[in-house]
Amino acid sequence: MKKLEIIVKPGKSSVVREAIEAAGYSGITVSQAEGHGTQKGLTKGKSDGNYRLELVPKVRLELVIPDSALESVIEAVVKAAKTGQPGDGKIFVSDVRDVIRIRTGEHGEKAV
Numbered sequence: 001m002k003k004l005e006i007i008v009k010p011g012k013s014s015v016v017r018e019a020i021e022a023a024g025y026s027g028i029t030v031s032q033a034e035g036h037g038t039q040k041g042l043t044k045g046k047s048d049g050n051y052r053l054e055l056v057p058k059v060r061l062e063l064v065i066p067d068s069a070l071e072s073v074i075e076a077v078v079k080a081a082k083t084g085q086p087g088d089g090k091i092f093v094s095d096v097r098d099v100i101r102i103r104t105g106e107h108g109e110k111a112v
Contacts, residue, residue, distance in 0.1 A: 001096040001109060002070050006061040007033060008081045008089040013059035019080035023073050025065055027112060033060040039086050056087060064096050064112050 008016050034055035101111035
């Protein structure tokens with residue numbers, strides 16, 4: 001099993017979530033996040049001058065999927081989130097050793 005941690009622009013979170021659900025995976029955790037990548041934030045212009053936004057608002061989506069679904073889910077997320085502009089986001093992929101559903105005690109993919 002793989003855990004995907006997907007960081008995207010707030011305006012893309014709904015379409016990314018819909019793409020994940022269309023790929024067949026509805027179990028997802030969504031949280032608000034702030035951060036910056038290599039661009040180290042954003043410089044915004046206003047009528048009274050520029051200001052620097054060091055921590056950019058993002059949305060983090062997390063889900064666990066079977067190994068066999070990894071490439072199709074990644075492809076769906078990239079297609080939904082990509083604008084071609086800096087700050088489109090990242091996908092982090094981690095191995096998951098086990099998952100336990102607390103209610104039933106099920107382990108592994110049955111618990112996802």
